[in-house]
Amino acid sequence: MPTQPLYLGIDCGTQGTKAIILDAASGQVLGEGAAAHTLITAANGRREQDTTQWLEAFKLATRRALLDANVDGQAILGIGVSGQQHGLVLLDDQGHVLRPAKLWCDTESTPQNQRLLAYLGGETGSLERLGVVIAPGYTLSKLLWTKEHHPEVFSRIAHILLPHDYLNHWLTGRSCSEYGDASGTGYFNVRTRQWDLQLLRDIDPSGHLEAALPQLIEAHEPVGTLLPAIAQELGLNPWARVSSGGGDNMMGAIGTGNIQPGAITMSLGSSGTVYAYADQPRVSPDASVATFCSSSGGWLPLICTMNLTNATGAVRELLDLDIAQFNALVAQAPIGAEGVSLLPFFNGERVPALPHATGSLTGLTMTNLTKANLCRAVVEGTTFGLRYGLDLLRNNGLQSRSIRLIGGGSKSPVWRQIVADIMNTPVVCTRHSEAAALGAAIQAAWCTARANGGEDSLEDLCERCVSLDPASETLPVAANVAAFQQAYERYQQHVATL
Numbered sequence: 001m002p003t004q005p006l007y008l009g010i011d012c013g014t015q016g017t018k019a020i021i022l023d024a025a026s027g028q029v030l031g032e033g034a035a036a037h038t039l040i041t042a043a044n045g046r047r048e049q050d051t052t053q054w055l056e057a058f059k060l061a062t063r064r065a066l067l068d069a070n071v072d073g074q075a076i077l078g079i080g081v082s083g084q085q086h087g088l089v090l091l092d093d094q095g096h097v098l099r100p101a102k103l104w105c106d107t108e109s110t111p112q113n114q115r116l117l118a119y120l121g122g123e124t125g126s127l128e129r130l131g132v133v134i135a136p137g138y139t140l141s142k143l144l145w146t147k148e149h150h151p152e153v154f155s156r157i158a159h160i161l162l163p164h165d166y167l168n169h170w171l172t173g174r175s176c177s178e179y180g181d182a183s184g185t186g187y188f189n190v191r192t193r194q195w196d197l198q199l200l201r202d203i204d205p206s207g208h209l210e211a212a213l214p215q216l217i218e219a220h221e222p223v224g225t226l227l228p229a230i231a232q233e234l235g236l237n238p239w240a241r242v243s244s245g246g247g248d249n250m251m252g253a254i255g256t257g258n259i260q261p262g263a264i265t266m267s268l269g270s271s272g273t274v275y276a277y278a279d280q281p282r283v284s285p286d287a288s289v290a291t292f293c294s295s296s297g298g299w300l301p302l303i304c305t306m307n308l309t310n311a312t313g314a315v316r317e318l319l320d321l322d323i324a325q326f327n328a329l330v331a332q333a334p335i336g337a338e339g340v341s342l343l344p345f346f347n348g349e350r351v352p353a354l355p356h357a358t359g360s361l362t363g364l365t366m367t368n369l370t371k372a373n374l375c376r377a378v379v380e381g382t383t384f385g386l387r388y389g390l391d392l393l394r395n396n397g398l399q400s401r402s403i404r405l406i407g408g409g410s411k412s413p414v415w416r417q418i419v420a421d422i423m424n425t426p427v428v429c430t431r432h433s434e435a436a437a438l439g440a441a442i443q444a445a446w447c448t449a450r451a452n453g454g455e456d457s458l459e460d461l462c463e464r465c466v467s468l469d470p471a472s473e474t475l476p477v478a479a480n481v482a483a484f485q486q487a488y489e490r491y492q493q494h495v496a497t498l
Contacts (some may be wrong), residue, residue, distance in 0.1 A: 006030070006075050007448070008065070008236070009080040009441025010058060011248060012048075012432060014039070014103065014270045017057035018434045021064035021076075022040055022441035024456070027464035029432055031069025031105070032341040045107030045348065046328055048100040051089060054163070054478045055170060062234055073235035078448040079171065079226075080243045080440030082251035083164025085184040089122055091159035091169070100152045101163060102142045104184075105306055107348045109357050112148070113141035116186075119202070123287040129199075131190035132183065133287040137306070137356050140186030144203055154204075160212045164245045170225035171242050175214040180250035180300065182216060183292035188292055190299070219244050219295045219443065220450050220458075243447035246295030248436040249273050249302055255439030256404040256430050257466035259296045259458060264390070264400045265435070266419065266427075268409025272382060274389045275302035276398045284396040288351040288389065293484065295443060296458055301396060303351045303389030309343035309408050313360070315378045319371055323412075326375055326483045331414045333376035335421075337481060337489040338368035341494055342377035344385070351389050351472040367458045379415060380422075380484075384491040387422050403427045404468070406435040416472065421480035422488065429472035436463065 005024045010017060016036040020029050035057035040048040066073050086104040090099055102109070113136040120126040126133045134140055139162065147154045161169060162185070165177050182188045187199045195216065200209040217223070222241040231238035245251070250269070252258075256265045258277050267273045275292075276298045283291045316326045340412040345357035361377070394400060403425050409415050410429050420427040432438045444463050449456040 004075065004269065005077055005379040005445065006071060006191040007441040007444045008062060008076050008079045009082070009439070009444065010061070010079065010167070011437035011440060012054050012058065012167060012289060013084055014105065017054065017061045018437045019061035020432070020434060020437045020441055021071060023066050024461060024465065026446035027467070029438065030066070030071060031065045032434065033061040033064025033068060041255070043139040046353060047103045047106040047108065049103060050100050051097045051166060052165065060235060066235070074237045076236050076240045078234070078241045078243060078444035080251070080444035081164045081167045081245035082248050082436040082440040083162060083167060083181070083245070085162070085181060085247035085249060086137050086139050087163040087164060088139050088146070089161045089166040090146065090153065090157050091161065092156045093158040094171070096492045098156060099150065104137045105138045105347055106142070107355055109141035109145035110136040112144040113138070116141055116144060117234060120373055120411070121475055127283060127285070127287070130186070130188065130196060130291070131281060131384035132285045132290050134186040135350050135353070138184060138186035139348060140199070143209065144209065147203065157208065157212050160209065161170070161214060164247065165214055168223045168242055171226055171230055173227050174224050175491060176217050176223045176244065178217055178219050178244035178246055179195065179293035179294055180219065180295035182246035184290070189291055191246040193293060209497070213231070216273055217244050219246065219297055220447055222447050222451055230356040234421050240450060241444065243444040244295065245443070246258065249275055250292070250295035250300060251439035252406055252442065253300055253439065254296055254442050254458070254462065255435030255437070255466065257462040258296070258407060260405065260494050262399055262401055264393070264398070264402070265403055265404045265406065266386060267407040268308055268405065268415065271388045272305040272308035272374040273302060274386055274393060274402070275300050275372065276393060278398070282333070282397070284392070286392050286396070288353060288394050289396055295393060298375045301393060303400060305385040305389065307344040307352050307385070311346055311382050312378050312409070314346060315374060319374065327412050327414050329375040333370070333372035335483040336363055337373040337380060339365070340368050340373040340377040341361040341491060342374070342381040343494055344378055344381045349385070352495060356498055357478040362494060379418060380487060381491065383418055383422050384442060384488050387488060400425055406433055407430050414425040417476040420476045422484045424476050424481045426476070427474045431469045447480055454497070
């Protein structure tokens with residue numbers, strides 16, 4: 001038996017795949033690896049990915065993490081997979097992918113979503129029936145879009161999978177889904193934790209879609225062990241257990257220790273998310289709050305903005321700046337960017353619900369049109385979107401004593417201070433900013449411990465493996481809080497005109 005209980009955590013995101021090797025006994029991350037993906041985009045809101053890129057990135061990131069950790073893949077006891085939520089992967093009866101995966105940020109199916117939402121009785125009807133309000137990014141409208149635009153593909157569907165379900169299927173040969181990621185499909189009831197089969201029958205009366213659904217399993221249940229050929233290809237122990245895995249937000253919650261009420265996790269990734277653990281499915285009457293299930297046995301009320309580091313990255317590229325230059329310019333400009341406001345809705349927006357919105361820049365004069373103000377305005381604009389979401393969660397009764405900050409943007413001290421001031425809440429980063437990959441590895445350890453009759457609870461594992469970085473702790477500054485409040489009110493006025 002290996003001397004260390006080692007686990008592989010994978011996070012398959014929009015921009016790439018991350019892999020980490022976790023020693024669950026010491027709580028140390030021994031190695032990390034990464035590999036990039038590219039997007040298929042079109043002007044009509046299409047955002048898709050070739051799933052073979054995910055498989056190649058999985059292999060490469062795993063190889064790099066094992067090399068970085070200097071460990072033998074045969075020592076890996078379990079694997080957990082985190083994936084971008086809402087994406088649609090369709091397989092035929094041979095297990096072959098039928099077309100590129102439609103992603104969470106794809107808005108091409110907005111017309112289908114509008115018709116489905118009207119069919120459900122609008123936002124109120126959707127909330128009553130499913131516990132969430134379906135949005136264009138959710139999987140449901142992608143199925144109807146496929147039926148209408150690719151009937152020949154639709155007729156061959158044998159498996160309907162989310163991105164992380166697809167990777168688990170590739171690893172084990174089994175089609176399973178767990179409640180957290182399933183919550184974001186639009187054909188799942190978050191209160192009862194069951195598929196809404198009738199909704200799929202309404203799209204396709206033949207029962208074809210219903211038959212293609214994966215089996216639902218609990219968060220702590222394993223999907224299975226590795227297929228021998230895949231174990232050999234990855235250089236991993238063939239008896240390694242593959243845990244249920246989950247959506248990136250659910251895994252990020254585990255990877256930040258957000259598995260009991262009180263903490264708020266905020267992710268500054270391609271998209272922006274804010275979420276908190278709840279032990280009951282208290283469904284918010286506000287359509288923008290998604291009361292998803294967690295992948296730790298509870299619920300995870302969440303808001304998601306479609307534009308974050310993708311928006312700051314677009315401005316950086318436009319001005320030809322590296323990250324250090326960009327952050328220096330943000331720090332140079334005053335709070336409020338001298339009146340320059342940027343509404344960063346380049347991808348449309350989910351919170352607030354403006355799927356057809358575009359980005360806009362207002363308040364420009366001959367004197368305030370500077371690189372520094374542009375950089376400041378995009379960081380402030382994206383962070384104001386998260387403030388709007390946090391206020392919705394607070395109105396829903398969630399406590400926010402502190403914010404655990406993750407994602408690429410969290411590495412910037414200037415952005416951390418902006419978050420602390422805009423939210424008027426202390427902010428701290430976890431030592432591992434790759435919280436979703438860490439959460440996936442922790443879940444794999446939990447799943448393996450349960451299967452082996454081990455002692456480790458999820459709480460024990462999070463306590464041991466999730467550590468906060470005291471050097472990153474950032475407190476709000478009273479004068480800044482007041483100045484930002486004014487700038488935030490100006491942002492809200494601009495949004496109101498849309």
